[in-house]
Amino acid sequence: xxxxxxxxxxxxxxxxxxxxxxxxxxxxxxxxxxxxxxxxxxxxxxxxxxxxxxxxxxxxxxxxxxxxxxxxxxxxxxxxxxxxxxxxxxxxxxxxxxxxxxxxxxxxxxxxxxxxxxxxxxxxxxxxxxxxxxxxxxxxxxxxxxxxxxxxxxxxxxxxxxxxxxxxxxxxxxxxxxxxxxxxxxxxxxxxxxxxxxxxxxxxxxxxxxxxxxxxxxxxxxxxxxxxxxxxxxxxxxxxxxxxxxxxxxxxxxxxxxxxxxxxxxxxxxxxxxxxxxxxxxxxxxxxx
Amino acid sequence: xxxxxxxxxxxxxxxxxxxxxxxxxxxxxxxxxxxxxxxxxxxxxxxxxxxxxxxxxxxxxxxxxxxxxxxxxxxxxxxxxxxxxxxxxxxxxxxxxxxxxxxxxxxxxxxxxxxxxxxxxxxxxxxxxxxxxxxxxxxxxxxxxxxxxxxxxxxxxxxxxxxxxxxxxxxxxxxxxxxxxxxxxxxxxxxxxxxxxxxxxxxxxxxxxxxxxxxxxxxxxxxxxxxxxxxxxxxxxxxxxxxxxxxxxxxxxxxxxxxxxxxxxxxxxxxxxxxxxxxxxxxxxxxxxxxxxxxxxxxxxxxxxxxxxxxx
Numbered sequence: 001x002x003x004x005x006x007x008x009x010x011x012x013x014x015x016x017x018x019x020x021x022x023x024x025x026x027x028x029x030x031x032x033x034x035x036x037x038x039x040x041x042x043x044x045x046x047x048x049x050x051x052x053x054x055x056x057x058x059x060x061x062x063x064x065x066x067x068x069x070x071x072x073x074x075x076x077x078x079x080x081x082x083x084x085x086x087x088x089x090x091x092x093x094x095x096x097x098x099x100x101x102x103x104x105x106x107x108x109x110x111x112x113x114x115x116x117x118x119x120x121x122x123x124x125x126x127x128x129x130x131x132x133x134x135x136x137x138x139x140x141x142x143x144x145x146x147x148x149x150x151x152x153x154x155x156x157x158x159x160x161x162x163x164x165x166x167x168x169x170x171x172x173x174x175x176x177x178x179x180x181x182x183x184x185x186x187x188x189x190x191x192x193x194x195x196x197x198x199x200x201x202x203x204x205x206x207x208x209x210x211x212x213x214x215x216x217x218x219x220x221x222x223x224x225x226x227x228x229x230x231x232x233x234x235x236x237x238x239x240x241x242x243x244x245x246x247x248x249x250x251x252x253x254x255x256x257x258x259x260x261x262x263x264x265x266x267x268x269x270x271x272x273x274x275x276x277x278x279x280x281x282x283x284x285x286x287x288x289x
Numbered sequence: 290x291x292x293x294x295x296x297x298x299x300x301x302x303x304x305x306x307x308x309x310x311x312x313x314x315x316x317x318x319x320x321x322x323x324x325x326x327x328x329x330x331x332x333x334x335x336x337x338x339x340x341x342x343x344x345x346x347x348x349x350x351x352x353x354x355x356x357x358x359x360x361x362x363x364x365x366x367x368x369x370x371x372x373x374x375x376x377x378x379x380x381x382x383x384x385x386x387x388x389x390x391x392x393x394x395x396x397x398x399x400x401x402x403x404x405x406x407x408x409x410x411x412x413x414x415x416x417x418x419x420x421x422x423x424x425x426x427x428x429x430x431x432x433x434x435x436x437x438x439x440x441x442x443x444x445x446x447x448x449x450x451x452x453x454x455x456x457x458x459x460x461x462x463x464x465x466x467x468x469x470x471x472x473x474x475x476x477x478x479x480x481x482x483x484x485x486x487x488x489x490x491x492x493x494x495x496x497x498x499x500x501x502x503x504x505x506x507x508x509x510x511x512x513x514x515x516x517x518x519x520x521x522x523x524x525x526x527x528x529x530x531x532x533x534x535x536x537x538x539x540x541x542x543x544x545x546x547x548x549x550x551x552x553x554x555x556x557x558x559x560x561x562x563x564x565x566x567x568x569x570x571x572x573x574x575x576x577x578x579x580x581x582x583x584x585x586x587x588x589x590x591x592x593x594x595x596x597x598x599x600x601x
Binding site for chain 2: 021024025027031032034035038039041042045053054055057058085099100101104106107111112113114119123126128129130131132133134135136137138139140141142156157158160161163164167179191192196217220221223224228238239240242243246251252256257259261262263264267268270271272275278279282283
């Protein structure tokens with residue numbers, strides 16, 4: 001806290017510290033409106049009738065409310081198929097990312113590897129590649145292996161895209177566990193894998209859950225590779241489905257809003273539940289050397 | 290981090306060092322799956338892409354001959370490429386600067402204590418978690434030229450007389466995309482900067498205040514210089530990410546109207562998957578890669594200089 005000595009004096013008849021409080025809360029209100037406002041408007045839109053959406057004066061609240069857009073996306077647009085594809089792809093991606101990532105992060109954080117920070121830096125720098133640079137070669141490889149329009153190609157690509165972040169965040173968690181615990185397990189004759197699965201992973205469970213969530217969100221939201229590698233509703237994921245939501249003569253804003261709400265609400269709930277861990281996990285790279 | 294490790298090492302003595310040394314083989318074995326996946330799906334394709342960029346490979350024709358540098362030669366003379374390049378740079382600079390400045394403002398607010406602070410911090414993760422495709426559609430609706438609520442609010446408050454055709458007009462389309470990107474990434478930027486601010490000991494700014502420096506001077510002379518490394522790293526990651534922008538443009542405007550929002554990623558994607566020129570498109574991607582390396586290099590140099598200054 002700023003010492004009160006710096007806040008002496010009055011402005012327009014009120015003490016400065018009152019002004020400071022008012023400004024601070026106004027700023028906080030602005031941040032909340034900024035963050036939640038557009039999504040709340042999308043939520044309201046999804047519950048409004050089409051004729052209210054094209055009216056001269058928009059109504060802020062969905063009165064009268066309707067569920068027709070939600071019915072529309074699940075009957076006419078078969079949105080549940082995209083959802084299923086996304087759940088399978090993002091779920092499998094998360095699982096593989098966590099397994100491969102945990103092995104690698106454990107090796108880097110816990111075992112004796114020469115130049116561990118160099119290796120970590122290299123892995124991180126891979127995540128900075130422009131993804132457009134690998135989409136063409138991967139497309140040719142996938143064609144040659146007959147993998148277009150499969151879950152496999154999406155999962156393989158997403159695992160590779162997600163690994164740098166997963167390894168980095170898990171590395172941070174593993175590193176924060178006291179080494180003495182490993183040493184004790186080693187004295188008892190435990191090998192590296194036993195230590196990883198019986199000691200390190202259980203001890204960093206919140207970190208593992210958070211990391212899994214980060215991997216899941218990244219795969220759930222990915223658009224470009226899904227667009228390039230899938231062409232039918234049997235494998236297309238939610239972002240591709242939503243991007244293709246256009247009718248011939250008009251933009252179905254109500255349906256789009258309903259679909260947005262369906263894919264975003266679970267994410268928002270997950271993120272709000274794990275927010276403390278997510279913030280800690282994501283910001284560790286920015287503040288440590 | 291590394292230091293605690295080496296201290297434990299020294300205390301444990303030579304016997305332990307020998308045992309850890311023998312662990313090198315299993316360690317490499319554990320690293321192998323992840324490194325293998327990255328090599329096969331990220332590194333190898335980059336090399337393959339570079340190889341493609343010297344050829345006239347096309348999915349529409351059986352062509353696949355070695356061209357040498359001709360793709361690059363054509364690219365440098367291609368106005369659509371430079372048009373996209375200019376938009377990408379403009380977008381990257383504008384969004385990175387806006388996100389850093391606004392993010393810093395938000396971080397400074399969150400740094401202070403106020404009622405409901407945890408709630409505000411949680412809400413800030415919403416824009417980050419929303420899929421970018423959904424963000425694009427959301428801003429498409431917010432900034433719709435006919436029924437968009439932004440137009441409505443601006444009309445009601447008297448800021449505009451007539452509806453603005455935000456992303457349907459060449460004057461404002463790129464601006465709309467910048468606004469959407471700033472909305473999505475600023476809160477996250479703020480959380481990164483907040484984490485940085487929290488590592489600066491409060492006693493430093495308190496000491497400055499006690500010595501008679503005003504809050505303004507304390508910010509510019511004490512907090513900001515100490516925050517600079519975090520700020521630069523966050524801005525670097527933001528800039529590299531902004532430079533790759535694809536989803537927002539592709540879904541919101543498709544690069545239009547009249548190519549006024551075409552960026553390098555969208556142009557490359559269209560070259561690859563609409564005109565099916567894999568060789569030419571790969572050359573574009575390679576030049577884009579080169580620009581990214583350049584950005585990272587410039588930031589890296591500034592960062593190292595700043596770090597040296599603060600150490601002195």
